[in-house]
Amino acid sequence: MSSLAERKARLIVHGDRPYNAEPPLARLRAAYRTPAEDFYVRSHGDLPDLDPDTWRLAVEGGDGAARALSLHDLRTRFPQVTVTATLQCAGNRRADMRAVAPVSGDPWDAGAIGTAAWTGVRLGDLLRAAGVTEGADLHVAFESHDRVDGRPYGASIPLAKAMAPETLLAYAMNGEALLPEHGFPVRAVVPGFAGVRSPKWLRRLAVRDRPSDNPIQAEDYKLYPPDVGAETADPARGHTIDTMPLNAAICEPERGAALRAGRTRVRGYAVSGDRAIVRVDVSGNGGRSWRQADLEHAAGAPFAWTFWAVELDLPPGEHELAVRAWDAAGQTQPALPDDTWNHKGYLCACWHRVRVSVAAARIDGAIPGAHD
Amino acid sequence: MSSLAERKARLIVHGDRPYNAEPPLARLRAAYRTPAEDFYVRSHGDLPDLDPDTWRLAVEGGDGAARALSLHDLRTRFPQVTVTATLQCAGNRRADMRAVAPVSGDPWDAGAIGTAAWTGVRLGDLLRAAGVTEGADLHVAFESHDRVDGRPYGASIPLAKAMAPETLLAYAMNGEALLPEHGFPVRAVVPGFAGVRSPKWLRRLAVRDRPSDNPIQAEDYKLYPPDVGAETADPARGHTIDTMPLNAAICEPERGAALRAGRTRVRGYAVSGDRAIVRVDVSGNGGRSWRQADLEHAAGAPFAWTFWAVELDLPPGEHELAVRAWDAAGQTQPALPDDTWNHKGYLCACWHRVRVSVAAARIDGAIPGAHD
Numbered sequence: 035m036s037s038l039a040e041r042k043a044r045l046i047v048h049g050d051r052p053y054n055a056e057p058p059l060a061r062l063r064a065a066y067r068t069p070a071e072d073f074y075v076r077s078h079g080d081l082p083d084l085d086p087d088t089w090r091l092a093v094e095g096g097d098g099a100a101r102a103l104s105l106h107d108l109r110t111r112f113p114q115v116t117v118t119a120t121l122q123c124a125g126n127r128r129a130d131m132r133a134v135a136p137v138s139g140d141p142w143d144a145g146a147i148g149t150a151a152w153t154g155v156r157l158g159d160l161l162r163a164a165g166v167t168e169g170a171d172l173h174v175a176f177e178s179h180d181r182v183d184g185r186p187y188g189a190s191i192p193l194a195k196a197m198a199p200e201t202l203l204a205y206a207m208n209g210e211a212l213l214p215e216h217g218f219p220v221r222a223v224v225p226g227f228a229g230v231r232s233p234k235w236l237r238r239l240a241v242r243d244r245p246s247d248n249p250i251q252a253e254d255y256k257l258y259p260p261d262v263g264a265e266t267a268d269p270a271r272g273h274t275i276d277t278m279p280l281n282a283a284i285c286e287p288e289r290g291a292a293l294r295a296g297r298t299r300v301r302g303y304a305v306s307g308d309r310a311i312v313r314v315d316v317s318g319n320g321g322r323s324w325r326q327a328d329l330e331h332a333a334g335a336p337f338a339w340t341f342w343a344v345e346l347d348l349p350p351g352e353h354e355l356a357v358r359a360w361d362a363a364g365q366t367q368p369a370l371p372d373d374t375w376n377h378k379g380y381l382c383a384c385w386h387r388v389r390v391s392v393a394a395a396r397i398d399g400a401i402p403g404a405h406d
Numbered sequence: 407m408s409s410l411a412e413r414k415a416r417l418i419v420h421g422d423r424p425y426n427a428e429p430p431l432a433r434l435r436a437a438y439r440t441p442a443e444d445f446y447v448r449s450h451g452d453l454p455d456l457d458p459d460t461w462r463l464a465v466e467g468g469d470g471a472a473r474a475l476s477l478h479d480l481r482t483r484f485p486q487v488t489v490t491a492t493l494q495c496a497g498n499r500r501a502d503m504r505a506v507a508p509v510s511g512d513p514w515d516a517g518a519i520g521t522a523a524w525t526g527v528r529l530g531d532l533l534r535a536a537g538v539t540e541g542a543d544l545h546v547a548f549e550s551h552d553r554v555d556g557r558p559y560g561a562s563i564p565l566a567k568a569m570a571p572e573t574l575l576a577y578a579m580n581g582e583a584l585l586p587e588h589g590f591p592v593r594a595v596v597p598g599f600a601g602v603r604s605p606k607w608l609r610r611l612a613v614r615d616r617p618s619d620n621p622i623q624a625e626d627y628k629l630y631p632p633d634v635g636a637e638t639a640d641p642a643r644g645h646t647i648d649t650m651p652l653n654a655a656i657c658e659p660e661r662g663a664a665l666r667a668g669r670t671r672v673r674g675y676a677v678s679g680d681r682a683i684v685r686v687d688v689s690g691n692g693g694r695s696w697r698q699a700d701l702e703h704a705a706g707a708p709f710a711w712t713f714w715a716v717e718l719d720l721p722p723g724e725h726e727l728a729v730r731a732w733d734a735a736g737q738t739q740p741a742l743p744d745d746t747w748n749h750k751g752y753l754c755a756c757w758h759r760v761r762v763s764v765a766a767a768r769i770d771g772a773i774p775g776a777h778d
Contacts, residue, residue, distance in 0.1 A: 308735075380736070
């Protein structure tokens with residue numbers, strides 16, 4: 035295994051403590067399943083260093099009994115399943131929201147996202163074994179080993195999502211044990227929800243009659259209208275961010291690329307929290323006209339991203355490429371970030387735009403014999 | 407029971423054969439559960455006149471065996487359930503799309519929608535009793551007693567949706583037997599999907615390895631990009647309309663209303679195929695600024711609409727009211743119909759706009775004693 039320092043050197047690092055980093059977009063688009071060392075890292079405290087042999091998960095189910103499960107228990111008491119799913123930070127593409135007005139938080143580009151084959155156990159299997167039954171308006175609260183402002187990281191998800199077949203407690207990513215920065219030895223994977231609801235370095239989970247009262251759940255990661263600022267924001271009135279919106283990004287060419295004349299390959303990803311992607315439009319002129327891209331769907335759809343590609347003939351000059359996706363309900367993305375702007379910079383999902391320049395074509399041989 | 411002619415007289419009739427009609431919007435907003443005689447009617451052929459005593463539903467399950475179920479069988483062999491759900495036509499609000507370019511089909515206003523408490527049996531219960539098991543990439547094809555261009559009406563839904571707890575075969579609406587125009591004696595109710603997938607006057611259902619080849623399923627009710635016209639549309643490349651998009655409408659005041667000065671109550675509905683409505687914004691100035699409306703959620707959410715209301719202080723003059731909703735994934739509606747325009751006029755879901763005029767206030771008593 036490479037060292038953490040080596041892996042950091044591969045990424046665009048937004049902060050060291052806590053460690054937050056994302057890959058360059060062209061590398062992100064290179065593989066449908068993102069290699070673990072290219073997968074974005076979002077942490078809220080120092081990375082825990084846990085011993086897998088002594089690690090235990092405390093489980094408080096519906097019956098009041100407390101249980102402690104070892105890694106061996108997870109591997110042997112429940113069916114092992116693998117789900118290919120995309121995880122992304124609620125702040126993915128936050129940098130694009132700054133065009134409207136300043137926002138707080140790290141200026142993520144479109145790389146705070148990744149897709150992996152996650153292997154572990156269904157959280158629903160574990161909960162049913164702990165006596166939990168579906169249907170009631172309950173929540174599953176997670177607590178982790180990392181610490182934020184002196185207390186453990188905590189978040190919760192509705193019981194219905196915890197019981198859904200795509201929701202896992204994962205101990206492997208793309209067939210290997212989790213890396214320390216991705217939650218070793220065990221993390222939650224809640225496909226379609228913002229990454230904040232997939233805690234890493236798990237230590238405890240409990241079924242409760244209300245969402246977690248941890249500040250991560252109760253105060254942070256709330257969505258507000260544009261007219262609510264940091265001073266006036268009332269967390270009780272903010273919308274808790276769970277399901278992620280329809281989004282798409284151009285990964286190639288990169289921003290500011292100087293291209294040669296001729297056909298330009300444009301590639302990227304499209305993603306929706308819980309709906310299939312049915313169409314991706316790409317523009318070479320800032321959205322005045324569009325071409326439909328070819329789509330590469332996953333077995334994991336709708337919980338895994340869709341890769342797309344198209345070739346454009348761009349004349350010499352400056353161009354603004356743009357992409358917008360369409361979901362299975364016929365909805366698409368807004369052109370601009372203005373209406374969805376919020377002071378924390380969450381859920382930026384307007385058209386992704388990339389400016390490029392195309393050099394004038396060299397007309398080799400235009401004057402026959404001129405170079406002879 | 408009132409006569410069909412009496413009920414027609416209550417509605418805005420777009421066509422008589424087939425019979426298509428919608429209620430005025432203010433009446434639609436008067437009750438959370440739409441009375442059956444105010445519920446929009448969309449039919450593709452003449453209304454069948456069926457005898458409930460001899461009616462049978464042919465069921466072809468996964469085991470090749472054919473079954474015929476009577477109304478008595480449905481009522482006695484399966485648990486009776488009631489689901490409050492919204493149904494709407496894929497062409498709801500089609501009239502608003504004509505601002506961009508002509509579209510085919512009836513010019514529905516925002517009333518091709520309604521919400522009812524549907525009572526019947528879970529389609530999943532019936533399918534499981536017929537030996538169907540979940541998981542495979544299968545479809546449930548319906549066939550009905552009404553005829554379109556000489557063949558029975560037919561449509562299909564994916565097996566996963568057929569097995570979902572919200573999907574019913576319904577024999578009652580708001581506690582009464584279905585009216586003839588709503589599918590007596592038994593119809594499908596597929597919450598969240600376009601109404602076309604909830605066939606009325608059922609006669610047969612079959613589990614198949616592909617969608618129904620009936621023209622209603624295979625050719626009609628497909629979504630195309632704006633640059634595809636009636637002549638170039640290839641149904642195999644169109645997107646099959648199932649889940650309905652986020653939408654909202656102003657039901658009061660009505661278009662062109664002449665209002666008195668003072669506080670104006672603005673009310674309407676918001677709806678999303680399969681996501682909760684978390685916010686509704688209302689504008690008194692065409693979208694330059696917004697007020698958040700109060701929301702009245704249903705027990706049936708996300709499969710039943712959300713009613714909303716707000717009071718605006720409108721000064722004398724002409725005003726354009728507008729409404730936009732936000733779903734649980736942080737997505738909202740487009741301002742204009744341009745990007746979603748399609749030649750069949752489906753899924754119109756841009757901001758709903760209503761122009762009103764407010765009279766100058768009469769200043770009674772402004773000169774004390776003047777009238778004495």
